[in-house]
Amino acid sequence: AQRVTQPEKLLSVFKGAPVELKCNYSYSGSPELFWYVQYSRQRLQLLLRHISRESIKGFTADLNKGETSFHLKKPFAQEEDSAMYYCALKPGGSEKLVFGKGTKLTVNP
Amino acid sequence: NAGVMQNPRHLVRRRGQEARLRCSPMKGHSHVYWYRQLPEEGLKFMVYLQKENIIDESGMPKERFSAEFPKEGPSILRIQQVVRGDSAAYFCASRLDRGADTQYFGPGTRLTVL
Numbered sequence: 001a002q003r004v005t006q007p008e009k010l011l012s013v014f015k016g017a018p019v020e021l022k023c024n025y026s027y028s029g030s031p032e033l034f035w036y037v038q039y040s041r042q043r044l045q046l047l048l049r050h051i052s053r054e055s056i057k058g059f060t061a062d063l064n065k066g067e068t069s070f071h072l073k074k075p076f077a078q079e080e081d082s083a084m085y086y087c088a089l090k091p092g093g094s095e096k097l098v099f100g101k102g103t104k105l106t107v108n109p
Numbered sequence: 110n111a112g113v114m115q116n117p118r119h120l121v122r123r124r125g126q127e128a129r130l131r132c133s134p135m136k137g138h139s140h141v142y143w144y145r146q147l148p149e150e151g152l153k154f155m156v157y158l159q160k161e162n163i164i165d166e167s168g169m170p171k172e173r174f175s176a177e178f179p180k181e182g183p184s185i186l187r188i189q190q191v192v193r194g195d196s197a198a199y200f201c202a203s204r205l206d207r208g209a210d211t212q213y214f215g216p217g218t219r220l221t222v223l
Contacts, residue, residue, distance in 0.1 A: 036214075095164065097142075097144075097152070097212065
């Protein structure tokens with residue numbers, strides 16, 4: 001069965017501090033992994049995906065197949081990063097996304 | 110492009126009534142997905158449709174729930190004889206075509222069953 005685990009429900013950091021949002025997955029095949037973000041009163045939107053290997057808004061995420069993890073990192077958090085972050089997995093050959101429960105990030109001034 | 114539209118944004122129903130949730134995909138998008146989010150949970154896949162076809166309904170409850178995406182008009186998620194456990198946020202997402210796999214999400218419909 002496919003599963004995405006985000007162990008932290010809440011994460012609070014100070015502005016300028018590094019931040020890491022954890023994501024672990026369970027899937028026997030080769031997944032596609034994504035991070036979605038939902039800012040206050042806005043809709044869910046794609047932040048980044050592992051196949052692009054890109055940095056968006058200073059965030060990066062590396063797929064670690066050995067540890068089955070896809071942690072989201074940013075070296076210096078900003079107040080505008082405060083949001084709900086969801087890690088999602090797309091099983092091979094499937095169209096659906098499997099989401100974690102989300103982590104609420106608060107960046108304090 | 111106005112993005113994925115969902116209406117109503119909030120819907121209140123009494124137990125036993127029917128709920129109809131509408132989703133208008135982004136212009137040119139012919140793939141639609143429905144997800145449900147229960148309180149304190151992540152989004153759970155329900156159904157994937159293309160125009161006039163249900164492609165994957167593996168996440169749909171076996172009874173009372175149905176979905177359609179007609180040739181003209183929005184996609185409809187229909188819940189018959191609602192129960193309190195159906196109270197949730199229902200999200201729709203759309204995608205352009207097979208060459209583009211990014212799903213764009215709507216703002217959601219929050220269903221409350223009294």
